[in-house]
Amino acid sequence: MAVFVYAENINGVYKKAAFEAVSYAKAIADQAGDTVTAVSVNPTDSSDLLYKYGASNVINIKDEGLKNFSAKAYAQAVSEVADGSIIVFPHTTDASSVAPMLAVMNGYSLITNVLEAPESLSPFQVKRRAFSGKGYMHAKAKGEKVIVTVSQNAFGVKENAVSGSEEVKNLSVANEDTKVISHEQSSGKLDLKEAEIVVSAGRGLKGPENWGMIEDLAGVLGAATACSKPVSDIGWRPHTEHVGQTGKAIAPNLYIAVGISGAIQHLAGVNSSKTIVVINSDPEAPFFKSADYGVVGDSFQIIPALTEKIKALKG
Ligand SMILES: Cc1cc2nc3c(=O)[nH]c(=O)nc-3n(C[C@H](O)[C@H](O)[C@H](O)COP(=O)(O)OP(=O)(O)OC[C@H]3O[C@@H](n4cnc5c(N)ncnc54)[C@H](O)[C@@H]3O)c2cc1C
Structure with missing residues (x-):
């Protein structure tokens, strides 16, 4: 049961949500007796940061065409390298729009906003946020292949260092759907969604x-x-x-x-x-x-x- 995780970065720098997603993927891999492969697009940060939370393999996608974010193009790029039975995404704005694209593209079940490590792997069952956080539910995936998005600050960032290896994958995915017209920079020094x-x-x-x-x-x-x-x-x-x-x-x-x-x-x-x-x-x-x-x-x-x-x- 290969476990993949999408390690999101912003301008090449890994987000805290990426470390949380890797920590979550590692918990699944431990249950399954397997290892974690992290996938990231144009990171500049060292892969050591991902080994620290349990990723044994890191695939760095290099693609100049993916400088601008597009859910479709990113889903295409992740699809080229991640063929696991479980793929973990952080529930950030960008990653939570890539996850459903990838699920539709490759026939995965999708469970969003998960809160805890899965209750079972086969069938895949997990507790998730529901009703805008006013409640929760236990969702069971129908198929064998599952994509989950991890609710931010729910599972937590957990150190679990492993010795890892890195692979660079050069891609040139078509990214013609998205043109950046203007960019609003958040005024605060800290990213609101990542702040403690x-x-x-x-x-x-x-x-x-x-x-x-x-x-x-x-x-x-x-x-x-x-x-x-x-x-x-x-x-x-x-x-x-x-x-x-x-x-x-x-x-x-x-x-x-x-x-x-x-x-x-x-x-x-x-x-x-x-x-x-x-x-x-x-x-x-x-x-x-x-x-x-x-x-x-x-x-x-x-x-x-x-x-x-x-x-x-x-x-
Ligand atoms: C479809 C829809 C979507 C919406 N989405 C959102 C959303 O995403 N986010 C959101 O925030 N709202 C949303 N709203 C609006 C929401 O319903 C409320 O109107 C809004 O949250 C009220 O904002 P507020 O608390 O700043 O203002 P108010 O309701 O005016 O409250 C101001 C508060 O300040 C207190 N106050 C006054 N003076 C002081 C003082 N000196 N010291 C301390 N306290 C003081 C008052 O007692 C009062 O409780 C949405 C509404 C609709 C219909």
């Missing part, structure tokens, strides 16, 4: 001029910043920060929500976070029902004080 800590704010902040305190708090915590939908709709913050049902779905270890009411559409994108802290002046705000810790109060007093306290603790 996220500080997020909503309409309770009253205006864009008040985001300095959110950025200061994020700065001392080493966190990424996010926002609710109306905030990005009005143009207070860039759309790249919008989280929720119609924005990015994130699952950091710590999500701090400031001046956000906690509408169901917002929760859909953040309720898989490990710990949720809600700061809101209204004790009846619905978000408190989903919070692990809640602070009732004015964010204009609490946030600067919290930032100072953390700075003092760190100092």
